[in-house]
Amino acid sequence: MNAGFLLVAAPATPLVLLLAGLLVPPLRRHLPDFLAQAPVPALVAAFLAMGNASVDGETLLLGMALRLDFPGAVLLGFCALLWITCGAFASTYIRGSADRERFSVFWLLTLSGNLGVFIAADIISFYLAFGLVSLPAYGLVVHDGTDRSRRAGLFYLVLAVLGETCLLLGLMLMASGADSLLISDAVGAIPSLPYRDLTLGLLVAGFGLKAGLFPLHVWLPMAHPAAPTPASAVLSGAIIKAGIIGLIKFLPLGTGLPEWSLVLTTAGLFTAYFGVLMGVTQSHPKAVLAYSSLSQMGLVITLLASGLVAAGVSAGDVGADHGADGIAQVAAFYAVHHGLAKGALFLAVGVVGATGAARIGPVLAVTAVIALGVAGLPLTGGALAKLELKGPLGGGLVETLVAWSAVGTALLMLHFLRRLRMAASADAAARPSPGLSLPWGATVLAAALVPWGLYAAAGSHDLAYAVKPGNLWALTWPILLAGILGWSLRRIRLPSVPEGDIVEPIARLLEPVRSVRLPPLPGVPSIVEAVGRAAAGIVVAAEAPVRPFPAAGLALLAVAAIMAFALAG
Template sequence: MTGAQALLVAAIAAPVLLLAACLWDGARRRMPGLLWLAPLPGLAAALLAADTTPLVLDAARLRFTLALDAPSALLLGAAALLWSAAGAYASRYMGRGPGAERFALWWLITLSGSLGVFVAGDLASFYLAFAAVSLAAFGLIVQDGTPRARRAGEVTLLLAVMGEICLLLAFALLAEAVQGPSLAIADAVAALPGSPARGLAVGLLVAGFGLKAGLVPLHVWLPLAHPAAPMPASAVLSGAIVKAGIIGLLRFLPADGALSDWGGILAGIGLLTAFWGVGCGIVQANPKTVLAYSTVSQMGVTVAALGMGMAMAAPGTGMAVAFYATHHVLAKGALFLAVGLAAGSGGWRRWLVLLPALILALGFGGLPGTGGALAKAAVKPQLGEGLVGLLAGLSAAGSTLLMLHFMRRLIALEAGGTADRPARGLLLPWLGLAAAALLLPWALYGAAGLGDPWEALGKDPVAALWPVLLGAALAAGLARQDRWLGAVPEGDLLLLTGKARRLGAACGAVAVRAEALLRAWPIAGLALMALLLALFGVMLAAAA
């Protein structure tokens, strides 16, 4: 095992070992203050282990594989950075009570899956990591124990199980298509275009990963879960956890033209999602809900870029899409943390949070000079021509409108007293993450093989600026239309459908009983925890 391969193991091992340490009372009490450390090996792996030789752990022919290609490394690094900053923020935000210990447990389980999906190189380990990030997020969402949080957790858990079923069936079809006993993702993807069950397998993959990424109509859990969760959990839910769906689509759907027909379908779903998120978001009063719908919209743009890349067999699509999603990880995580800071600050100090947040927010519309402008430039080869280019520009205008609406709702939040200042334990992680969202895209653009960032922004400044100006004009016109607030409830399609209400009521009693059991620390996540520890033990035995 080389040093780079050891980092791939460490990326998963660090949160799993901290999770195991929670079995001892003393370590469990200290764990909330250690959460920021757990993602750091993942960050090191992203920096030093990209494109290294895959590590295959035979373990009696299970052949667990750890691998990290360049797009996955980009997303792994951003996700690890967000998890670390949000973990430091959570230490101060959650305090040191029993609730914080339970929160730390669910945090570590979810983190292990969130980072694991980027380094898993075979169907079995990817499925386990994806299940961990999907199912354990329930514990973060219901942390506060309010009826709103429990309801959001019920919907999220129900849909997560549906997504897992889709992926399990899809992976079974992929394994059947592979010639021989290999479960490597690379072999499964190579066999997919020639599989007799190609259409069914791809449809199941799109459903399973699209649900996690928040594609319409499978997005309904996001605007319920993100506002209900504690602030640091909202940041990782929106910034990092939805990227499990994006990396799944990137890893399992090749952009080499072999699935060009599905590329067009994905592009259509993505553009619909982009506009749907804007339309539902501009009538929300809660700034966290606005951000959740912004994530829906931005993931729609991400998937549209992937779909167009697949349809055109555009070279470099994987890296361009990963770069776009990387900016979202950092900027959206920073904006969620900013909500907590703005609510606890008063007087002129509040504007020390609001002004940087405004710059980050406008970056989603492509404000020149921001990381968001570089993200838009990265996917221009996929989204920059004809009708699709026009729709992409209009979606950027919609993002500007939505983000200015978010800022208006953020300013309207009840603030602290004029002498209140942000707590240092909250301020420093947010400042670091905000700076990363503004500066890292400039450092990564060239390194990702996307070209010169200054040249990219200087090619067509009018095309980059008009969506921002149009969105700002629309925001000014709608600024006083508060009568529309609340016209679309959180969860939109789910809550507007009577059958869905009845389904939720039928499942609610079961989910509430499950939640009551899962909230007790000795039982909480025990099955997932045991499974993760067992898998890690098998990996270590195979590596020995």
């Protein structure tokens, strides 16, 4: 198959399905059945279209360009995979919902945008895809229409609109420095822009918001759990990666911007620890997972920040291929494992909810392996991701802090498993329908196997490195320590922090402001108004004789004609 065609088909297929559904009402009812098929072309594209394909739609938007580089292909492939399994899960999950057609519409829109961000090579197409993955996701968050999800949706939408706006300004500033709208050209021009710091600040705000960077994260722990489970899975697994690919594509990695490196490292590490701290206070398993997601994305952002330390090199082993491309590659690898694992964990919440207490043993056991994998349990995909992460960070404080964050992650995952056990179905003998358990199983398999395949194909070390005793120990001690800590602290009652943590205090602070009712804005200054009224009075008086309008129309034409003749004469 033509590789260029695949690049177009990947984001276009969901839209074509959507359009067909809108135009053909009988098809609309079956839209929810096609959620799993829509991402298939993207999966194919990830394998067949990488590197060599490019599409230039010169008449589209402001000149559309589609490319697929290595990090993009890796992320595209895994996202497609996750959207397929979650789509299958969703088809079953929403079967009873009255609004399932609406859900499908927003699902397909979001999907198209999510796939598009990895392929778009010009600024405008990227912004379009980013908008598509951001705003329609609102429809997924508020799907069940409860007060909780509507509140979460409101916060989500407000911040998403602000993020979009920041991003647009950043992109405009960035585009003004380059001759073309290709992202690669425009990024190269960033370091020499007159408004460099403003531009970078706006871009980081736009993308950081999506990736849950503190303090722009508040929507995330509210919105991810509020959505229906399959939507939570793609939100936390795949959609959040739109922020990461944005940073990968738009940060001038490999350029020396040490102050920005410091800012991003600090924010990333703070987010990583903050996510753990807030996560362990949560009681809803999906909220625990959401906090874990932003914590993990904090680590990825820390990694990306190491690409800005100095020109051409990263903080880590300079000799290895840890230049800008190397860092992007490692970030993509880490994101792939996190996405698949997080998807599997979210779906597990749905599966456990449909499983009786008597039957949840195997589900819990499998979930435990995946969950601890996120903390780097040896031989899991997560272990490979942690090993890859180490290289570019180099020694020093940052690497130590990243290593210790695994203790926090392990603690958070243990907390998740405990809360998950309590979420079992009230009916002790209930068993989940295959429509739920099979997609979940497929996601688990993908989370276990895909990282190994990727490591073997493109990892920076060989397989022996992954099982070196030193490395195994480096991966194991955080989990052991977390286990001991968790066991000894099990009786301590933590305060319960509401989802969205700092939102509540801020909202309380703003409460007096909110209750102030702004007086309606004044209209035109009153003098103008008065003059207008006086003039209007005269006109009203004058118009009375010509009220019969058809006569007025003819009279008007006649006067015009007479004037014309008079002037001509």
